[in-house]
Amino acid sequence: MAHEIHLKNNKYRQWVKAGLGLGYLKEGLAPFCDYIGRQQHNDIINKIQQTKTSQPNVPCGACQITTLQPDHVRVSKGICPLNQDKCNCCFPNNKRPCPNNVCGAIYDSIIQYHASMPPVPFWKNSDAQQWSTDPWNVCKCFINAPGYKDKTSAVDTDCTGLLHVIINNKYFRSHIGCNVTGPNNLFSKVRQYRNEIFHSSNMELEESKANCYIDDMIAVLQDGKELIHQQDAQQAVGKLQDLKQKDFVITTECSEEILKQIKDEMTKMREFTENAATKDEYEELKNKVIELERQLAKEKEGQLEAGKEQKRKFTELEAVITEQKQVKNVFLLFVSG
Incomplete structure (x- = not known):
């Protein structure tokens, strides 16, 4: 079968194990994030009903983020009272208030709940047309990275996105016992692990490193305030603990699942090119694509040795590699432009 040659390499097996751990971490966090996101949305809507409108429900669906007038008003030219950079309040000429008296208040709430200073929601x-009815579209404003616009729920979002929401959203922070401020807190460290695992140039990890990653993932899901009491989170902890057992079997299907996630990472790179603003950012992203390309090239080599029965999967990987060369060329075009 495909990947059998690589699976004989223990360091490759450890890399696959760590990648599986990220999947289990997502399984444990998604129901919690969905529940807290719905709570936050209910609180926002209830406050609007109490202070802005007497309607029993407040659906809208008419507002666009680019033209929405916030409820708050700028202090003076270019100065937002909520300290947001480039806030809609600073450019009022083409902005319109929400016809249902709802979305401007939600806009304000998102800024006020954002934990960074200054607040930087990723609009x-x-x-915005779904803010009044869809909690996850509000939550996604706290994922400070592109590539999540099409994610319709917490279950549909990877562990990196879920960790972004927890770290960047004050409402979520209030449901976490761990102090998530500063770059070295547990939740931020685990968020960084995904980059370290998926952007590994040789797809290898020492067993001690893989186990360290998994231990920290377990610690996130055993946060003492609420996650420790969540059934889904603790079921995921059990799966993570199983990964550390010496007799845990890493199958070819496990390996293929991690490679699928790397391909998904490739898709995000396209959106990165649309959002990166400087040549330095394009250069950094170009290097990430090159690293991912090396990973797929190594996997392609293993499939070639595996025999004719893997021709279909090899062809699929070949197409992905060719596609990423095109993405890399886009990077080079911008860098040289």
Whole structure:
């Protein structure tokens, strides 16, 4: 079968194991994030009903983020009272208030709940037309990275996106016992692990490193305030603990699942090219594509040795590699332009 040659390499097996751990981490976090996101949305809507409108429900669906007038008003030219950079309040000429007296208040709430200073909601991940009815479109404003616009739920979002929401959203922070401020907190460290695993140039990890990653994933899901009491989170902890057992079997299907996730990472690179603003950012992203290309090239080599029965999968990987060369050329075009 495909990947059998690689699976004989223990360091490759450890890399696959760590990648599986990220999947289990997502399984444990998604129901929690969905539940807290719905709670936050209910609180926002209830407050609007109490202060802005007497309607029993407040659906809208008419507003666009680019033209929405917030409820708050700028202090003076270019100065937002909520300290947001490039806030809609600073460019009022083409902005319109929400016809249902709802979306401007949600806009304000998102800024006020954002934990960074100054607050920097990632509006491009979200659809303001759905804010009044869809909690996850509000949550996605706290994922400070592109590539999540089409994610319709917590279950549909990878562990990196879920960790972004927890770290960047004050409402979520209030449901976490761990102090998530600063770059070295547990939740931020685990968020970084995904980059370290998926962007590994040789797809190898020492067993001690893989186990360290998994231990920290377990620690996230055993956060003492609420996650420790969540059934889904603790079921995921059990799966993570199983990964550390010496007799845990890493199958070819496990390996293929991690490679699929790497291909998904490739798709995000296209959106990165649309959002990166400087030549330095394009250069950094170009290098990430090159690293991912090396991973797929190595996998392609293993499939070639595996025999004719893997021709279909080899062809699929070949297409992905060719596609990423095209993406890399786009990077080079911008870098040289």
